[in-house]
Amino acid sequence: MPVKTHLWKVGEQPQVLAESRLATEKLLEEMIVQEPRMLSDEWLLIGQQERTFNNQPLDLLAIAPDGSLVLIELKRDKTPREVVAQALDYASWVEKLEPEKIVEIYRRFSSGRDLAKDFEKKFQRGLDEDELNQSHQIIIVAAELDASTERIVAYLNDRAVPINVLFFQVFANGEEKIISRTWLLDPVETQSAATKNKTSGSDPWNGEFYSSYGEGNSRSWEEAMKYGFICGGGGAWYSRTLQLLAPGDRVWVKVPGSGFVGVGLATGEAQPASEFLLSTEDGEKPALDVLSGGSYHREYEDDEEKCEYFVPVRWLATKGVSEAIQEVGMFGNQNTVCKPTASKWRSTVDRLKAHFVGWEQRGI
Numbered sequence: 001m002p003v004k005t006h007l008w009k010v011g012e013q014p015q016v017l018a019e020s021r022l023a024t025e026k027l028l029e030e031m032i033v034q035e036p037r038m039l040s041d042e043w044l045l046i047g048q049q050e051r052t053f054n055n056q057p058l059d060l061l062a063i064a065p066d067g068s069l070v071l072i073e074l075k076r077d078k079t080p081r082e083v084v085a086q087a088l089d090y091a092s093w094v095e096k097l098e099p100e101k102i103v104e105i106y107r108r109f110s111s112g113r114d115l116a117k118d119f120e121k122k123f124q125r126g127l128d129e130d131e132l133n134q135s136h137q138i139i140i141v142a143a144e145l146d147a148s149t150e151r152i153v154a155y156l157n158d159r160a161v162p163i164n165v166l167f168f169q170v171f172a173n174g175e176e177k178i179i180s181r182t183w184l185l186d187p188v189e190t191q192s193a194a195t196k197n198k199t200s201g202s203d204p205w206n207g208e209f210y211s212s213y214g215e216g217n218s219r220s221w222e223e224a225m226k227y228g229f230i231c232g233g234g235g236a237w238y239s240r241t242l243q244l245l246a247p248g249d250r251v252w253v254k255v256p257g258s259g260f261v262g263v264g265l266a267t268g269e270a271q272p273a274s275e276f277l278l279s280t281e282d283g284e285k286p287a288l289d290v291l292s293g294g295s296y297h298r299e300y301e302d303d304e305e306k307c308e309y310f311v312p313v314r315w316l317a318t319k320g321v322s323e324a325i326q327e328v329g330m331f332g333n334q335n336t337v338c339k340p341t342a343s344k345w346r347s348t349v350d351r352l353k354a355h356f357v358g359w360e361q362r363g364i
Helices: 024-035 081-093 099-109 117-121 147-158 189-194 221-227 236-244 342-352
Strands: 044-051 056-065 069-074 137-140 164-173 176-182 211-212 230-232 250-255 258-264 276-281 283-286 309-318
Touching: 024 044, 024 056, 024 069, 044 117, 044 176, 056 081, 056 342, 069 081, 069 117, 081 137, 081 147, 081 164, 099 117, 137 147, 137 189, 147 189, 164 189, 164 309, 189 236, 221 230, 221 250, 221 309, 236 309, 250 342
Parallel strands: 069 137, 137 164, 211 250
Antiparallel strands: 044 056, 056 069, 164 176, 230 309, 250 258, 258 309, 276 283
16 A cells, blocks of 8 residues: 555644645755755765766766665656656666766766765765675655555565665645655665675575674674674664574674674674673673773664664684685675675685684574
8 A cells, every 4th residue: 555654743632734745846856955864864965867878867876885876766747667667777777887987977966076085974984996886776756655656666676676765745834844754665675685796696695694894993893702793883774784684594794804704693683782781791781881892883872773783693603803714706795784696695605614613503
């Protein structure tokens, strides 16, 4: 059934807010350009009305923290088939964009700014040309949504096409207008589907999870080994993929820039830092009271979007960062957790099994 939101004004006698409309959907695009957080606080907007095949304009283009691209198409007055078909056509154009073309697009959009510098400022990490545009997501922005569009998008997403709908609904509050935002599908599924490495081909997923562990000021790998966990935070893009792990799942952990450092079995589901407990010699204690090797985003402890999330892990084998395993051709990705379908993932796991004694242990 079509997505619908209802809003009430708080009071002793709640008052329902009537649905309204924007003057034009072009206004919604202009609002997004002025305030990109309406789409996501975790993307950097890099292009608007870029000309694609047959000189057709792509409404908006953004980049995610892992260098993947996000193409955004407003539904406007198109039929479901038109908007989905057009978005898929634009995706085939985006997929072929080379790094120099992406840099040029951003230079035009930003009136001459440098993409690498702005990327590093936004995401606190350098822009790796080898990671740039290795995958992409398709986002349809709709002021209204119908059941047909829902069915088409759900069907494609179920078949690993990373497509989602961001639904904006407008309400009247006296002379004011209020806009709400709702995702059609859980963004974690779309983000996960977008991790396929287009340059290496793809295979059926082999059941082995990958995790990127950001060792440094924010968190300590030594503490992760000692207490048994992986974690991520600072924004939903970094933490929500931890939801992919369930008890018993095997995960191979890589420290970006160093190499693979461990393999273990998840023993629980993702929990926010404020609720996560660690086993110590003095019994169970709150994680943030025990951990001292990193910030673990303590400043966001009360923010469910930005706080650190933890998954408990029983380690099967680990190595210190100085002993990390990294060989030419091994898989890498900036998502905190993913289910890779890149061809190199299967061979990476096979090679890692020779380095990590004990990986074959099973059971929680």
